[in-house]
Amino acid sequence: MISYLIRRILQLVPVLLVASVAIWAMLYAVPGGPVAMIVGQDASQEQIDAATRELGLDRPLIVQYADWVGNAVSGDLGKSIFSKEPVVKLIGQRLPATIQLAVFSLLIALIISIPIAIISALNPGTWIDRVLSSWSALALAVPTFWLGILLVLLFAVELRWLPSASRYIPFWTAPLDAMRNTFLPALTLGVYVSGILARFLRASLVGELRSDYVRTARSKGLPERQIVGGHIMRNALIPFVTIVGLMLANFLGGSVVTEVVFTYPGLGRLLVQAISTRDYPLIQGIILVIIVIFMLINLAVDMLYAYIDPRIEHK
Amino acid sequence: MRKSFQSAAKTIRNLMSRKGVVFSVIFLGALSFLAIFADILGFDYLTQNLIESLQPPSAEYWFGTDELGRDILSRVVYGTRTSLVTSAGAVTIAAVLGVPIGLVAGFFGGWRDAVLMRVVDVMLALPAILFAMALIAILGKGQMAAMIAVGITGIPSFARITRAQVLSLRNRDFVTAVEAFGGSATYSMFRTILPNSWSPIVVQAIVLASVAILLEAALSFLGMGVAPPTPSWGEMLRTGKSYLYEAPYYAVLPGIILTLTILSFDTIGRAMTDFLEGRHELGDHSSVDAESEK
Amino acid sequence: MNSTGTNALRHAVKKSNTDAVLSVRDLTVSFLTNGKQVPVVRGIDLDVFANEVHCIVGESGSGKSVTSLAVTGLLPVTATVSGSVRLDGVEVIGADEEVLRNMRGQDVGFIFQDPATTLNPVMRVGRQITEGQVVHGQLKASAASDRAAELMAEVDIADPKGRVTQYPHQFSGGMRQRAVIAMAMSGRPNLIVADEPTTALDVTVQAQVLSVLLQRQKALGSAIILITHDLGVVAEVADRVSVMYGGSIVETGTVQDIFDRPCHPYTAALLRSVPRIDAGDDRLKTIPGQPPTPAELPSGCVFHPRCALGAGKTRCQTERPQLRAFASGQMTACHFAEEMKPDRPSTTARAIAQAERAEVKPLLEVDNIKVHFPVKKGILRRTVGWVRAVDGVRLSVRPGETVSLVGESGCGKTTFARAIMGLLDVNEGDVRFDGRSIVGLSRKAMRPVRRQMQYVFQDPYSSLNPVLSAADIVAEPMRLHGLFEEMGSDKRIAELFEMVGLSPSMMGKYPSEFSGGQKQRLGIARTLGLKPKLLILDEPVAALDVSIQAQILNLLQDLQRELDLGFLFISHNLSVVRHISDRVAVMYLGKMVEEGACNEIYENAAHPYTLSLLSAAPISNPGMRNQRARIILRGDIPNPASPPSGCRFHPRCFRATDICRSQVPELATQSSLKTTSICHHAGPLDPKEIALASQAEGGI
Ligand SMILES: Nc1ncnc2c1ncn2[C@@H]1O[C@H](COP(=O)(O)OP(=O)(O)O)[C@@H](O)[C@H]1O
Ligand code: SF4
């Protein structure tokens, strides 16, 4: 297990390397390069030279990169051009909001998708299967930003039950208020992901139902409930864990659009702001953080997978 | 080749036996028709008429008018153009770059596979929308940039699908046979493996078309896609959202068209997947219970 | 749930019954396929009694499995079933689901074909074995683990206590199948249904599993329905036999009668078409044509398009024969069974011009080659060891000669063949073709050799490119060598089609439109285009039904004679090898252990592994069953990554001594031996040894 863990961590190194080079190189890919970013497009030659020297841009590229990585590792992602605040601080303010939203969304997605998948897998080809499968298709097809708008129209504009703009209230400070504020964005994201999860789980359940060991279990006289609960679920849930983990990782970075719809103060909206103000250090910082989180979650999922699947040998 | 023609005809006949697929094809066909012949059909998306701004749907304006008094239906029709063109371009970019990557990685394996797949892993470490946004941060805004950005985010899925397909075919006996007869690597790769890989690649293209439409709309919704006054569905939703109280139809109606378009592509893609999986075109082991492999 | 109520009812009825454990009358099963009802089982009568093994034999698709699943309503919902199936006197068809569920596991136990998939991969084996009993209230959950260990011990699984908590992937194939037997028998059912229980296993493991199955049956007195397509297995274990063809039972009787006096033309033809391990026949008598598909059944007697006796008889084409009593205890479904001529299978030995051939220069010489695959492990994926897939094999093939390589799965046969073809790198040793070394040649330098040396694959389903037409498939090798025009283009293709017995009118069709046998013919035609001198045939008939297998074997022999081809024939099937070979080499765990003229290997083998292999192989002659003692090998084939020290066979060998454990054996040199064997104690089998081997068997 330990060796597996180490190997998985080492596998992340090249990915991180490529990712960090790509993110770092972003600065050099924008028109005018990193200097123009500081001094503006139409600065004088002196200004440019001064900035070049000040930023250390006259050093060899490899040194500049090493410098940047070194800073990043020690927790210094530079300062935002727009607000002059340290990037790390800005990200730190928004991350909890995004995490809270992600967790709520995932819970909603699981609550919707698991029963749907089980019911439709156990009644393949019937009208109920068709209805539930259509739900998945629809959930996947409705763009989150449009669904968000519809929900706002219904719950905020028409019924006036919930606020149309969501604030971030930490769950442990005021659970009810936190839920009131997070419910609509979480539902929006949760519905979309419930489509993915239900479809995946249904497919793997149907696959398991056809497998030989199910016939064996029937031939022993096990009741259907025990076959589903004891045999099939175990097999189907193992790959399901991976997908759920992947979804969680996606939520942490991918809720941009939903955050914008509900003007929710998360990481995604910060990124949209950063892009529209061309605040490159902030853009780089956010993307780096999201990639690292994504990798850590994937790592955790792999570990969990290795732990729950007895077929993976861990010595 | 006659075979592919025959089997394509068979596939289409089979797919059309599903009601959902028929509706999807009709819907997408009608939409494309309107988009292509919009000028001839007299749709006008530009003329402003401030007196008639934010009118609810009526006999004259089926979908109502926007804040500048422009006909929303016309803008939806022209938005279809933007959407379909961007998505087609993006899928092409993704396929042209992704398929060869998958082919080379899967066929040669070794360091080529390791390098290419690490790059693909990095691309997958960022949700597609964020990746597209990051690219737009570099490329700048605009339809071309949106097309390229969305296209690049689609590379990993083509690369992975192709690679998986190549890997599953690579050790099949009919590929080994070509090698045993003295065929070159290029011959096995392009003449034997690729012709057997089209089906999943085509399905992937259809799936990706819906993803691309969604992404383009999302980018425009965030103000990073197509620049006004070119109409785009995402941009309409973005503006419509500001008028939720005065004109709810503004954001609702274009959204319905967008959702139906995505749903149609998804329905067709899924039907094709089901069909491919159920058919086992390669190696029809219906009832071989003779001695199994030793 | 009133399971106690239904249980009581079941047992009340059970008592009133005295005769057959299972009694099937007019069982009919059809499936709804593409909107049509397709009959798959068409009116079957069958009685199975306690303490007997009733074999159902037939080719694939004849309806064997469907029949067995119908016995307790395990068929999918798309099946329509009618007729009567009485198990312990209780009617199964139309019975309440709860009644059926209570029968399963208590009155009937199942053993399925593939032990790799019949067990749930993520549940502990012990739990799977006793789960049924716990559900039926026969066993307390707290006692389950001990009971599982007890049951495992009964099927000779070593260290049962430790094995109870393991998962299926930690078991070898043979062990898994024994665990499945333990599971099926755990509820002490009166009936066991075993559907091809040993088809996926090697001969030596098959012998273990069958012996355990019969041993447990004796202990419990159950009835067994054993489904198989292997007539050898039937001859070894059956008491009574039913032969199925096209969804019906065409003949039923005692095993002795079926083999000695078959009274249905299909049975007789089937028996004639299998090669026999106990005698080398010159040429197999084939059944023409192919088995029917359920969707397109012939009218009248389903066998009539292939039946020599029925040829030209209108009654056969119009009236479906019913199963009727023919002789005492034997029944047939043939209108003209009385007219059948008794025929003994011919046993004329193959004429082998061995002496004459020894003069000819060998086409292929393989000199002690080794093919090793690296085992990578650890953080840096360093090579920590080698799988010695092929570790020293030496043989040669002359023009017009068939040399066979036999051995169990995983012993390195296919690796060997592919290394010779230059598809895998050879680590050591030399391969010479026509006197020239071909090891390590570049693709380009190898090309001219590839023209003369061609490969026929095992699986006709996957060896043909599905998007090419039959003509293009056959033309491909010629095109690759730029010789298509030179060889005569389309005319050459038509010629090749005829050569392998395919109609040239099929040239435009695609592989999916061909049957298994036809695909294999196509695979052979493709290799002949470039006029090769040597064919490497890797299990070319293993995936085919018996009657088709015979057709292909005959075709190969004809082609060899006509074109003076050398064959390197790879197979695990000892009967087929005996039938087709001039010389035979036996492989175990990457090493060649014995080599010699075909008849000498079968009559005068001297290596303990060859002796065990021959002893484990079933013989299609029920009369021999009790006359021959059998060596049942212990354990499984070891992992080739860490082969045993000294002689690789020593952990399973009945002759092993200390020297075997420490020293790698050399060629045995005693002049009395008729074969070349690599063993410290080579020599013919002494009857005393068998007793010894069987004693040691307790320690499996
Ligand atoms: N679930 C099913 N649906 C449709 N056809 C089936 C099904 N199961 C088996 N069959 C068909 O029934 C026939 C007999 O099958 P089977 O009993 O498996 O034959 P055997 O065991 O003798 O090889 C075959 O043609 C097979 O394709
Ligand atoms: S009934 Fe006729 S066709 Fe059928 S087996 Fe008998 S003789 Fe042959």
Ligand code: SF4
């Ligand atoms: S060398 Fe020893 S262990 Fe090996 S086969 Fe001969 S007798 Fe058996």
Ligand SMILES: [Mg+2]
């Ligand atoms: Mg079967």
